[in-house]
Amino acid sequence: MSDDMDIKDKAAWDAAERVADYEHGWSSDIETDFAPKGLTEDTVRFISAKKNEPEWMLEWRLKAFASWKTMTPPDWAKLNVPPIDYQDAYYYAEPKAKPKLGSLDEVDPEILRIYEKLGIPIAEQKLLAGVEGGEDGGLPQPRVAVDAVFDSVSVATTFRAELERAGVIFRSISEAIKEYPELVKKWLGKIVPMHDNYFATLNCAVFSDGTFVYIPEGVRCPMELSTYFRINAENTGQFERTLIIADKGSYVSYLEGCTAPMRDENQLHAAVVELVALDDAEIKYSTVQNWYPGDAEGKGGIYNFVTKRALCQGRNSKVSWTQVETGSAVTWKYPSCVLNGENSVGEFYSVAVTNNYQQADTGTKMIHNGKGSRSTIVSKGISAGHSNNTYRGLVRVAPNAEGVRNFTQCDSLLLGSLSGAHTVPYIEVRNPSAQIEHEATTSKISDDQMFYAMARGLNTEEAVTLIVNGFAKEVLQQLPMEFAVEAQKLLGISLEGSVG
Amino acid sequence: MLQITNLHANVGDKPILKGLTLSLNAGEIHAIMGPNGAGKSTLGYVLSGRPGYEVTEGEVTFNGQNLLDLEPHERAAAGCFLGFQYPVEIPGVSNVQFLREALNAQRKNRNEAPLSGAEFLKVAREQATALGMDMDMLKRPVNVGFSGGEKKRNEMVQMGIINPALAILDETDSGLDIDALRIVGDGINRIMRRPDKAVLLITHYQRLLDYVKPDFVHVLADGRITRSGGPELALELERDGYKELAA
Numbered sequence: 001m002s003d004d005m006d007i008k009d010k011a012a013w014d015a016a017e018r019v020a021d022y023e024h025g026w027s028s029d030i031e032t033d034f035a036p037k038g039l040t041e042d043t044v045r046f047i048s049a050k051k052n053e054p055e056w057m058l059e060w061r062l063k064a065f066a067s068w069k070t071m072t073p074p075d076w077a078k079l080n081v082p083p084i085d086y087q088d089a090y091y092y093a094e095p096k097a098k099p100k101l102g103s104l105d106e107v108d109p110e111i112l113r114i115y116e117k118l119g120i121p122i123a124e125q126k127l128l129a130g131v132e133g134g135e136d137g138g139l140p141q142p143r144v145a146v147d148a149v150f151d152s153v154s155v156a157t158t159f160r161a162e163l164e165r166a167g168v169i170f171r172s173i174s175e176a177i178k179e180y181p182e183l184v185k186k187w188l189g190k191i192v193p194m195h196d197n198y199f200a201t202l203n204c205a206v207f208s209d210g211t212f213v214y215i216p217e218g219v220r221c222p223m224e225l226s227t228y229f230r231i232n233a234e235n236t237g238q239f240e241r242t243l244i245i246a247d248k249g250s251y252v253s254y255l256e257g258c259t260a261p262m263r264d265e266n267q268l269h270a271a272v273v274e275l276v277a278l279d280d281a282e283i284k285y286s287t288v289q290n291w292y293p294g295d296a297e298g299k300g301g302i303y304n305f306v307t308k309r310a311l312c313q314g315r316n317s318k319v320s321w322t323q324v325e326t327g328s329a330v331t332w333k334y335p336s337c338v339l340n341g342e343n344s345v346g347e348f349y350s351v352a353v354t355n356n357y358q359q360a361d362t363g364t365k366m367i368h369n370g371k372g373s374r375s376t377i378v379s380k381g382i383s384a385g386h387s388n389n390t391y392r393g394l395v396r397v398a399p400n401a402e403g404v405r406n407f408t409q410c411d412s413l414l415l416g417s418l419s420g421a422h423t424v425p426y427i428e429v430r431n432p433s434a435q436i437e438h439e440a441t442t443s444k445i446s447d448d449q450m451f452y453a454m455a456r457g458l459n460t461e462e463a464v465t466l467i468v469n470g471f472a473k474e475v476l477q478q479l480p481m482e483f484a485v486e487a488q489k490l491l492g493i494s495l496e497g498s499v500g
Numbered sequence: 501m502l503q504i505t506n507l508h509a510n511v512g513d514k515p516i517l518k519g520l521t522l523s524l525n526a527g528e529i530h531a532i533m534g535p536n537g538a539g540k541s542t543l544g545y546v547l548s549g550r551p552g553y554e555v556t557e558g559e560v561t562f563n564g565q566n567l568l569d570l571e572p573h574e575r576a577a578a579g580c581f582l583g584f585q586y587p588v589e590i591p592g593v594s595n596v597q598f599l600r601e602a603l604n605a606q607r608k609n610r611n612e613a614p615l616s617g618a619e620f621l622k623v624a625r626e627q628a629t630a631l632g633m634d635m636d637m638l639k640r641p642v643n644v645g646f647s648g649g650e651k652k653r654n655e656m657v658q659m660g661i662i663n664p665a666l667a668i669l670d671e672t673d674s675g676l677d678i679d680a681l682r683i684v685g686d687g688i689n690r691i692m693r694r695p696d697k698a699v700l701l702i703t704h705y706q707r708l709l710d711y712v713k714p715d716f717v718h719v720l721a722d723g724r725i726t727r728s729g730g731p732e733l734a735l736e737l738e739r740d741g742y743k744e745l746a747a
Contacts, residue, residue: 446588447551447552448586448588449588449589449590451548451550451551451572451588452584452587452588452590453590453598453602454549454571454572454573454576455548455549455550455572455573455575455576455581455582455584456576456598456599456602456658456662457573457576457577457602457603457605457606457609457662458573458601458602458605459571459573459605462573462601462605466590466593466597466598466601467590467593469592469593470590470591470592470593470641471591471592472592473592473593474592
């Protein structure tokens with residue numbers, strides 16, 4: 001276990017160094033740090049110009065923006081979101097705008113307390129909190145490549161050389177647009193179409209940066225790829241764009257980890273993640289999301305409207321989504337798989353925790369177009385406080401998709417008597433050979449379980465954490481080791497004050 | 501070690517314990533016997549601090565400390581162990597994980613260093629082996645799918661690993677066949693029959709006392725101790741029933 005922490009330390013250290021270096025590398029030809037407040041065609045042009053994008057990219061953005069103006073936000077989710085004033089936000093911020101801190105002493109003690117409880121190494125705490133530099137020695141060989149997205153610009157990628165030897169392309173999406181335009185053009189907007197939904201279209205117009213990954217044919221990516229997403233500048237919407245292409249017979253595991261500092265303003269986040277797996281390729285995509293959920297009264301917190309979709313295009317291709325969602329005031333997120341390939345496999349493993357006044361409407365779509373395609377959905381929802389937690393999932397089988405199988409399990413755990421758990425499965429089967437199973441349970445943490453654990457020496461919080469982790473175990477064990485330990489602690493922290 | 505003085509306790513509005521006084525010294529095993537509804541399980545829960553069991557009068561000291569002031573987990577860390585009549589299932593949490601976290605939480609509470617995984621597994625393996633429990637069972641979720649006898653045996657393995665100063669064992673013999681009864685009895689003797697430890701054995705029947713010889717036997721009826729004596733009292737109860745003696 002200690003090895004894993006060392007690895008994270010090293011990765012974080014490297015990224016922290018890059019961030020510290022940043023000041024010397026970028027600002028010379030950039031005059032403004034922010035795009036002017038509001039959202040117009042000029043904003044879109046500004047963003048594109050800042051990034052020196054080719055003409056085709058700007059045109060693509062403008063087309064999306066024109067569409068977006070005619071669209072309306074989706075209203076079918078079980079979410080109560082106040083109207084968002086899209087003109088009262090910034091759409092582009094350079095990381096330089098973020099205050100640099102001299103030491104951890106200057107960081108909000110509440111944030112430090114959470115880092116401490118998560119067991120995040122000091123070097124990584126400094127990275128996360130935006131402290132310059134750090135002290136560390138004797139660094140071991142890293143195994144996690146980090147692409148740190150601070151605010152809107154990807155400022156650090158590491159381990160590029162080793163990845164390049166393997167032929168893996170791991171870039172910020174801005175770089176990829178310039179360096180690999182053909183690959184980007186071929187797939188960008190092909191998995192999540194430009195007009196897919198209000199938030200995805202908005203992202204197309206104003207996406208700031210994100211990650212691009214290409215794994216060539218037959219290559220097993222030699223390390224876990226990781227992006228730390230951060231939202232730092234006040235009032236800056238985050239519009240990340242991720243595109244991962246797994247060519248024939250390749251494999252990649254991608255980790256997306258998120259933390260955010262305390263903010264009173266609601267912050268909009270509308271990311272788009274597109275994955276494509278060709279013949280015999282496999283992508284494992286893991287997320288731990290703990291953005292600021294708002295305070296105990298429901299004030300503040302991130303609005304998280306994410307569109308994540310995978311195209312299992314090839315025969316025997318496989319995509320596995322694993323998510324641990326504990327943060328954000330509002331979560332609207334349905335990582336999905338379009339299973340076009342014969343015998344392709346889609347998996348969705350999810351733990352969603354809501355506490356206080358958080359709202360989550362999350363789930364998946366498994367679209368079975370390919371013969372013999374299979375999918376597994378395991379969703380664990382945990383609701384506490386006054387929160388509402390909805391699983392919403394679609395399993396669709398096309399008329400000529402023979403021999404499709406799906407297994408769905410949705411379990412809800414309620415803490416206290418004021419929270420809500422909802423399960424909304426949609427099943428559309430147009431081929432009689434399909435085998436679809438759906439299991440659902442709702443339970444509460446019992447007083448007996450709590451007292452049993454406490455009589456053995458655990459305090460209230462430790463007992464809740466233990467029981468909740470047991471409840472979520474099937475999902476947590478899907479996470480790569482780097483994430484599993486942190487995720488377990490995170491569940492406990494998210495539920496602080498919800499029992500006893 | 502444990503001094504209970506004039507203890508009154510309610511469950512909800514209902515008085516269950518009505519002036520119970522009892523004293524345990526280190527090195528002693530006390531059996532508490534009594535009819536259904538006398539307050540035997542309530543005594544165990546009150547001593548362990550279960551929410552919902554309200555002490556209305558009296559005091560309890562444990563090694564000179566006011567036990568009633570402590571939270572349940574603090575009582576565990578102070579050295580009190582409750583063996584449950586109905587051990588609880590915790591799905592998805594292995595016995596090993598549960599016990600290691602519990603033990604290390606206790607150690608942390610006592611300002612002791614946590615046991616490493618290897619150190620813990622060594623202790624766990626010793627205790628499981630001594631109680632004839634397969635290591636595989638230790639890796640299974642806590643009490644999930646265990647038979648009644650396995651659950652009780654698991655309680656004893658937990659007691660062995662936690663190694664408390666005081667064990668309050670609530671009908672540990674119920675649901676056990678003869679072989680399991682002997683194994684559990686041997687376990688109690690091996691773990692707890694020591695000059696620095698004490699046991700409060702709550703039971704309906706004399707049969708466990710064939711294996712665990714008590715130093716004192718008390719009759720608990722209608723919320724208080726009505727009679728105390730040596731091991732012969734248990735035999736008398738077995739012969740004449742509670743009705744005769746409780747009066």
